[in-house]
Each structure stands twice: as structure tokens, then as C-alpha cells.
Amino acid sequence: MSRTVLLWGLWALLTALGASAVFAALYINGDRSALLPGQTAGAHHQLEIACETCHTAKPFASQAKVKKKLNKTCVTCHKDELKAGDDSHPKKKFTNPRMAAYWEEVDGRFCTTCHAEHVPEQTQPMMVTLQGDFCVSCHSKGDQDVRKNRESHAGLSFDTCASAGCHNYHDNRALYEDFLVKHSGKDWLAAHPVVEAAALPTAAKPADQQEIETYLAAIEAPAEDETINHDWAGSAHAVADVTCNSCHAAEDTAWTDHPDQDVCADCHKGAAKSFSLGRHGMRGHSKISKPRDVEKRLKKLGLPDAPEFLVSAIETYLADPSQPEVMTVQEARVDLKAEAHGEGMTCNSCHLPHREEPDHSAVTACLTCHNDDHSLSYLDSPHHNLWQAEQTGNAVPGSGVTCATCHMPQSEKKGLAVTNHNQNDNLRPNEKMIRSVCLTCHSLEFAIDALADPALVSRNFTGQPTRHIESIDWALKRVEPSEQGANQ
Secondary structure (H helix, E strand, O other): OOHHHHHHHHHHHHHHHHHHHHHHHHHHOOOOHHHOOOOOOHHHHHHOOOHHHOOOOOOOOOHHHHHHHHHHHHHHHHHHHHHHOOOOOOHHHHHOHHHHHHOOOOOOOOHHHOOOOOOHHHOEHHHEOOOOOHHHHOOOOHHHOHHHHOHHHOOOOHHHOOOOOOOOOOOOOOOOHHHHHHOOOOOOEOOOOOOHHHHOOOOOOOOOHHHHHHHHHOOOOOOOOHHHHHHHHOOHHHHOOOOHHHHHOHHHOOOOOOOOHHHHHHHOHHHHHHHHOOOOOHHHOOOOOOOOOHHHHHHHOOOOOOOHHHHHHHHHHHOOOOOOOOOEHHHOOOOEOHHHOOOEOOHHHHOOOOOOOHHHHHHHHHHHHEOOHHHHOHHHOHHHHHHHHHHOOOOOOOOOOOHHHHHOOEEEEOOEEEEOOOOOOOOOOHHHHHHHOHHHOEOHHHHHHHHOOHHHHHOOOOOOOOOOOOHHHHHHHHOOOOOOOOOO
16 A cells, blocks of 8 residues: 555544544534634524524525524514513514515514624624614615605605614614603603602511511521521511521521522512513523433434443533523623622622611622723712612602613512512613613603713713604604503
8 A cells, every 4th residue: 555545544533533523512412603604693602502502404404494493593582572662563564475675685584684693704793793784774765764754854865774873674663653742841850750669669578676586486497697587587588487407408408508599580470571581690591502412313323322432432422511501701792890700690699698788789799790981980970879769768769760760670569579680671672771771760852862862871860862863743743642542
């Protein structure tokens, strides 16, 4: 055998082995993040080693099938948000055959038309990957030409459609003309600004110190730390008979000093679900794909009874880094404090384990991590002054404004305050915050102007807006005031 033939044979063998290793990583198991075609957008980086969460089409499926499957997964995670926002551009609007003429320009039947993934060089705010004037594709033709049928829009360019206070593609609940007209002419600040849900109790608590002492005397509690015992006995957990063992030895398991958040979720199912919908807790979302099962993959390859040593060897070789249970601070793509790096986002990241302390969970916990100008300015803002006044008893319950007041708003359920733990629910675009938060204390005009002023937002709303959005002015010229507008 000549040396050339030997080298060619060796090259073929090494190529086959390399291809097999890559195939194993792709098909059987392993970390596939190295094969990403480009950086993921937004919070999707938390899913980078769980590719099957979004890519559900079978190998060698047609391009049309892949596209359909990929877009279905978008709705799997975002359907509740779209439903709550009364989606202005739902899929059914574009599946109508009369819209076929627009499909070649902006095909609204698919999420990925506007939100393509793995293209960081063209990804804009809200993960939009089209040019900012994409509205021109539909709203510049015939009866839909807004520059002709609306005098106020005559001189506007289409790259201003999504400016704060004008239009949002999906959620226009606070921007519909009927709503603008109904809420026009109000004072910038309500006469008695109070968040009613925040004034409600979150759960029953001991009435006084005597009740706490009586309770402690009647139970067995670890004697190592009396402070912890008193903190716990003064909480809603004690009233609900949630004892030390309920968390530290749940379901008769061995005692653990640091229970994981699954123990919290056993009782706080609603909070756990809403937490998993936001960036902080999305690693716990029920639709994130689990690690691939080596035995199942080998079975599909024609090895239904693969020996244990082979399965073990493959698992060891691939060293599959299973999807982390929680997001860590250093993974985030926003400005966070360096000293917070290494911390994982769990229930105890914001809630003290034994003591209920509103100032900690609603303010201190947020400022422990967040390092952006808006967050850092909170302590010098009028909102914080109101919160301090409420905490010291110098203002009525519900009049204070914390980070959680705006970003994790509460609602009433059976006489108790219930917190939405999805801190992204009304964050972007920020006009989503108007109906659920801002209008509680402020006028619609002030809220629109304030949220459209980046400098004011950065100062955490210390001062007055320096710009005015004309949405309400234009609406008043077009729409007659009505008691029952379609979108009020």
C-alpha cells in the first residue's frame, strides 16, 4: 500500500469520526450553542442550549413546514400576552385572502417576518428586524393611506409610527382614539392618588406581639436562632401553619438548610407561573425543552437495546450541560451591578426567607442588582418619597410607589392583593404600563408625554415632561366623545 493511499485513508477515517462527533452532538445530545448562526435576541439567550424549544420541525422537513413550526412556538410562549393586549394585528387578520397582495411585502401571518432570530446586526428594540418604516407596506395604499385620509398625518414619515404615544403593532389598549378622547382633559395628578390593591393585605398575619409569643410557645421550633423564630412567627406562613418542616423537610424528606424554589411553587402556584413568564424566571417555563434522551435517540437510529456502557460512554463524552434551572445575574444583557454577579434568580433573590419586609422585596432587592440610570435615580425620586411617607405612617396605605408598584403591579383577588411576578409584562413598549399602572395616579396625557421623554424616564420621573405627544389633540379633532367607545 502506497503512502498516498494510506494518508487518504487516514484522512477519510478522521473525517468520518469528526462528522460522527458533530452528528452526535446535533442529533443525540450535547451542547449545541457553539453552532448558533448568530446571537439570540432579548431574553432568548436563556434558551440557547435548549434549541428544541423553538426548533420543533423534524429533520429534513420542508422549508414551509419549518417556518410554520417555528412560528407556532412563538405563540406557545406569547399567546397569553397577545390575548391580554387585544392584539391589534392578529394572525387571522392576514390569513384573509384579500390580504394576499401584502404577503410579498410584509407577511403578517408569521411572527418571524418582523422578529427574525440570530441576526443581531439588524435587530432593533422590541426584537424587530425590519426597517422602522415597515408600516408603509400596508398603510400607504388606497383607503389605508393614512397620510391622505388623516389630516394630522399628512406630513409624517412612516418611521415615526411607533414613536412613544402613537402606535404599537400589537398592543394599543392605551392609544385607541376612543380611549384617548375619553381620558382627555384630566389633571396631571389625581386628587387622591392611591393604588387600591396595594392597600389590601397580601395574607393574614398575627395581630400583635402577644399573639406571636403565644404561637411560639405552642409549637416546637429550632432553638438555634430566636430571631428567625420570631420573624417566621410574625409572618403569614405561621398563620397558615406553614412550619419549619413544611419548607426545610418538605414531603418528609431529609432536612435541608436551603430549600429550592420548587418548595415555594408547591403553594404559590400563581406566583410561580407568572414568574416563569418574565425574564427573571423564564428558565422555569413549562414549554422549555428538556435535555435529549440518549436512549431514545439511539433507538431512533436503530439501536433499541443499546448496552448500558454505550449509553454511559456517549453521555460522558457529550457532557450535556442540562438547561440551568435559574438565570444568573452575569447572564443578563442589561446593566447590572458587578457585586451581584454569581447570584441566581430564585424566590429568595427578592424575598427574605423568614421575614416579610415590603421594602426589601419591592425596592432593595431590585436595587441590589439593577445598575441603570432609571433604577439608580429611584431613591431621589418623588415616587420614593411617597413610599417612605407610607412606610413611616405619614401617608395612607397604597399611596407609595415602589419598583414593584409599576413593574409588578398588584390586583385584587378575594379581598387580598395578588402580585404579578412577570416583571416584563408591561415593560416594553412602555405604553403597556399606562392602563395597568400610570392611570391609577396620573392623567393619560401626562403618562403618554412622560413615557415619551427618555430623559425623564432616566431620572425616574423627577420633574415634568419636556415634550408633548399630540395623539389626544388629533383624536379630539376626529372623534366625537362617547360614553361607550369600542376601545375604551
